[in-house]
Amino acid sequence: MNLSPQAQIVQKALSAHGLDLKVLELPASTRTAQEAALAIGCQVAQIVKSLIFRGRQSGLPFYIAVSGVNRVNEAQMEKLLGEPIEKATPEFVRQQTGFSIGGVPPVGHSQPMATQIDQDLFQWDVIWAAAGTPNAVFQLTPADLMTITRGRVISVT
Numbered sequence: 001m002n003l004s005p006q007a008q009i010v011q012k013a014l015s016a017h018g019l020d021l022k023v024l025e026l027p028a029s030t031r032t033a034q035e036a037a038l039a040i041g042c043q044v045a046q047i048v049k050s051l052i053f054r055g056r057q058s059g060l061p062f063y064i065a066v067s068g069v070n071r072v073n074e075a076q077m078e079k080l081l082g083e084p085i086e087k088a089t090p091e092f093v094r095q096q097t098g099f100s101i102g103g104v105p106p107v108g109h110s111q112p113m114a115t116q117i118d119q120d121l122f123q124w125d126v127i128w129a130a131a132g133t134p135n136a137v138f139q140l141t142p143a144d145l146m147t148i149t150r151g152r153v154i155s156v157t
């Protein structure tokens, strides 16, 4: 299958972990969690939202993998991360990850960053994440998500 260049970056990062995870490019948009769930035929809660925040003091990026139905409790997250945070601008997301909003994957980022994983994703046998473009996704297990991101599992809500 011919993947677009951004999706190929993600496929290579996944393959490098030795996991049999396959990037799919779908005809329909997967730009938002809702659109992705519709295109895939799964629950919105099974979609991994890839949210980037910026530390207001450190300027560092934080990656939070969030179930499609959850909203991040920023005050709680600030306690956990130890500094005030703000939602990243589209430009900051591109700089730090190498991808644009709507296609940001959990792996293959241009800069390594601290990762948190929403514990609610563990309710599902399989979940889906973006794979570099607003049409690319891949299926994985919550355990795979931990393996590929080395993230810390937390309550985000």
Ligand code: 5CA
Pocket: 030, 031, 032, 033, 036, 047, 048, 049, 050, 051, 087, 088, 089, 090, 101, 102, 103, 104, 128, 129, 130, 133, 134, 137
């Ligand atoms: N492809 C789907 C999942 S398979 C996807 O990427 N969904 S997402 O939720 O991870 O990405 C969209 C997210 O980008 C939104 O939830 C929102 O948090 C963020 N976002 C959207 N527009 C903006 C914006 N203008 N500035 C900052 N963040 C934004």
